[in-house]
Amino acid sequence: MTDAKTAFEIRLRQSAAETGALLSSLLSDTPLSDETTRPAHLMAAMRHGSLNGGKRLRPFLVRESAALLGGPADAALRVGVALECLHCYSLIHDDLPAMDDDDLRRGQPTVHKAFDEATAILAGDSLLTYAFDIIAAPETMLADRLKTELVLALARAAGPGGMAGGQALDLAAEKSPPDEAGITILQAMKTGALLRFACEAGAIIAGSEPEHRERLRLFGQKIGLAFQLADDLLDLTSDAATMGKATGKDAGRGKGTLVALHGITWAEGRLDVLTKEAIELLAPYGEKASILQETARFIASREN
Amino acid sequence: MTDAKTAFEIRLRQSAAETGALLSSLLSDTPLSDETTRPAHLMAAMRHGSLNGGKRLRPFLVRESAALLGGPADAALRVGVALECLHCYSLIHDDLPAMDDDDLRRGQPTVHKAFDEATAILAGDSLLTYAFDIIAAPETMLADRLKTELVLALARAAGPGGMAGGQALDLAAEKSPPDEAGITILQAMKTGALLRFACEAGAIIAGSEPEHRERLRLFGQKIGLAFQLADDLLDLTSDAATMGKATGKDAGRGKGTLVALHGITWAEGRLDVLTKEAIELLAPYGEKASILQETARFIASREN
Numbered sequence: 001m002t003d004a005k006t007a008f009e010i011r012l013r014q015s016a017a018e019t020g021a022l023l024s025s026l027l028s029d030t031p032l033s034d035e036t037t038r039p040a041h042l043m044a045a046m047r048h049g050s051l052n053g054g055k056r057l058r059p060f061l062v063r064e065s066a067a068l069l070g071g072p073a074d075a076a077l078r079v080g081v082a083l084e085c086l087h088c089y090s091l092i093h094d095d096l097p098a099m100d101d102d103d104l105r106r107g108q109p110t111v112h113k114a115f116d117e118a119t120a121i122l123a124g125d126s127l128l129t130y131a132f133d134i135i136a137a138p139e140t141m142l143a144d145r146l147k148t149e150l151v152l153a154l155a156r157a158a159g160p161g162g163m164a165g166g167q168a169l170d171l172a173a174e175k176s177p178p179d180e181a182g183i184t185i186l187q188a189m190k191t192g193a194l195l196r197f198a199c200e201a202g203a204i205i206a207g208s209e210p211e212h213r214e215r216l217r218l219f220g221q222k223i224g225l226a227f228q229l230a231d232d233l234l235d236l237t238s239d240a241a242t243m244g245k246a247t248g249k250d251a252g253r254g255k256g257t258l259v260a261l262h263g264i265t266w267a268e269g270r271l272d273v274l275t276k277e278a279i280e281l282l283a284p285y286g287e288k289a290s291i292l293q294e295t296a297r298f299i300a301s302r303e304n
Numbered sequence: 305m306t307d308a309k310t311a312f313e314i315r316l317r318q319s320a321a322e323t324g325a326l327l328s329s330l331l332s333d334t335p336l337s338d339e340t341t342r343p344a345h346l347m348a349a350m351r352h353g354s355l356n357g358g359k360r361l362r363p364f365l366v367r368e369s370a371a372l373l374g375g376p377a378d379a380a381l382r383v384g385v386a387l388e389c390l391h392c393y394s395l396i397h398d399d400l401p402a403m404d405d406d407d408l409r410r411g412q413p414t415v416h417k418a419f420d421e422a423t424a425i426l427a428g429d430s431l432l433t434y435a436f437d438i439i440a441a442p443e444t445m446l447a448d449r450l451k452t453e454l455v456l457a458l459a460r461a462a463g464p465g466g467m468a469g470g471q472a473l474d475l476a477a478e479k480s481p482p483d484e485a486g487i488t489i490l491q492a493m494k495t496g497a498l499l500r501f502a503c504e505a506g507a508i509i510a511g512s513e514p515e516h517r518e519r520l521r522l523f524g525q526k527i528g529l530a531f532q533l534a535d536d537l538l539d540l541t542s543d544a545a546t547m548g549k550a551t552g553k554d555a556g557r558g559k560g561t562l563v564a565l566h567g568i569t570w571a572e573g574r575l576d577v578l579t580k581e582a583i584e585l586l587a588p589y590g591e592k593a594s595i596l597q598e599t600a601r602f603i604a605s606r607e608n
Binding site: 151 | 340341342400402420421422423425426428429430432434436439440441447448449451452453455456458459460462465466469473475476489492497
């Protein structure tokens with residue numbers, strides 16, 4: 001088990017390095033043409049907000065899901081990078097003074113602190129827009145039918161019925177705490193939608209039958225719920241040094257979480273059940289699914 | 305001439321009504337499913353920022369360009385609505401306190417005034433994301449190859465090498481005024497990119513040969529330059545009542561414009577040349593191009 005975990009962590013770290021390398025090369029500030037350019041200052045802000053040593057969990061899920069179903073690895077890496085751009089945009093905008101007002105992210109100044117607020121807004125907008133560029137670009141070697149499905153699924157995961165909508169519910173929750181059903185929808189949208197997309201994307205990239213796509217989607221949904229529970233548990237138990245950001249803040253602001261509602265013991269039990277259900281979902285794929293199953297365990301047990 | 309202008313304006317107004325009607329129905333806050341929703345408050349902010357009686361010039365250009373080349377009208381309307389979502393996102397974010405800090409837009413409170421800053425950021429993010437949803441959705445009856453081209457062209461027109469990059473250059477111009485080449489690039493990106501896309505999109509929707517696409521793109525480029533010149537001229541000569549927003553502000557902040565650099569007489573002459581060049585570009589299409597040619601005249605002579 002220790003060896004398996006080590007092998008998994010090496011693979012995750014290796015994937016993060018590959019994701020970061022492609023992201024870094026795509027976000028260079030080389031001129032585009034005489035008539036258009038990518039401003040150096042804007043690109044620097046985009047890099048600051050995206051090349052900051054994250055685990056790159058979402059790209060990893062895209063790549064491993066695609067690998068499970070025999071999808072092309074190069075395209076999966078590019079789609080993973082697109083998803084990471086979108087994830088990083090959401091962090092940049094979430095950190096803004098008008099939103100969560102955070103000064104630190106992974107121990108570094110947030111984009112509006114390192115640059116300014118206007119640049120942070122534009123860097124987020126640009127990363128969001130660029131995600132769709134990466135997917136549609138000729139360098140992503142996929143059939144147009146699959147690109148269209150990816151664009152649609154990503155736009156739905158990120159838009160007003162997905163992540164952005166979840167963020168809006170989260171803001172509303174500060175004024176009027178949601179009930180259990182409300183918390184569940186909020187979390188399924190705010191953090192769940194992109195994780196669900198990450199797993200579903202692998203099946204789209206592989207051009208898999210709907211049955212596989214639905215199975216991967218369900219897997220993504222389970223680990224999304226587990227991710228949020230683990231996050232809420234961490235928020236209660238860890239300190240700022242481990243998380244690299246302010247903690248206890250969500251609870252302090254009166255935002256409801258399922259952990260606050262049902263207690264730590266219930267949450268740990270539920271986390272365990274969700275992880276087992278996620279692992280079980282992939283049992284039909286046998287040994288090939290072990291990396292994704294390991295990822296589900298990793299999400300439940302992560303310490304930051 | 306008076307009759308032609310009237311017929312044109314009726315057509316423009318009719319198109320704006322059709323664009324607004326589809327946009328309004330797409331931005332309703334009906335629930336999506338048990339597990340996800342589009343928050344009513346967020347949708348209201350998106351509607352406030354997009355259903356405010358604009359001329360819908362960009363959708364009109366998409367529709368008329370597609371019609372010129374025989375593209376399907378239903379798909380052109382949907383792509384036009386997607387482009388309008390993207391245009392409105394840019395207005396909402398531009399108006400934010402950290403950006404241009406405007407309280408009024410078309411005589412109404414801006415989104416962050418009518419709602420709050422966080423909601424305005426999210427409404428902008430959501431309209432941007434939703435634009436790609438509309439294009440990729442099955443309801444947009446186009447080949448996947450054309451959808452992929454549209455997504456790519458739109459992402460490039462709006463991203464760090466397009467509109468968002470132009471906005472970043474504009475912020476930088478407040479501190480260090482650009483020279484003529486700098487102003488030209490800034491304007492080609494900030495306002496030109498979406499107008500160029502609007503015209504090019506018609507050719508993509510029609511599945512036209514590259515020759516037509518390039519011609520429409522050039523037409524879009526000319527009218528984009530004309531649009532900006534007319535805007536800068538209006539900014540100098542009109543008052544807040546006519547424009548429905550604060551004027552004289554750009555000059556007051558020390559932002560360079562070509563009008564400030566070369567004077568009103570030069571600008572009026574240049575506007576005339578650009579309009580003639582745009583009209584000439586479409587001469588090969590004969591009478592069929594008259595609406596688009598009329599649009600070029602309209603852009604040069606508009607009073608708000």
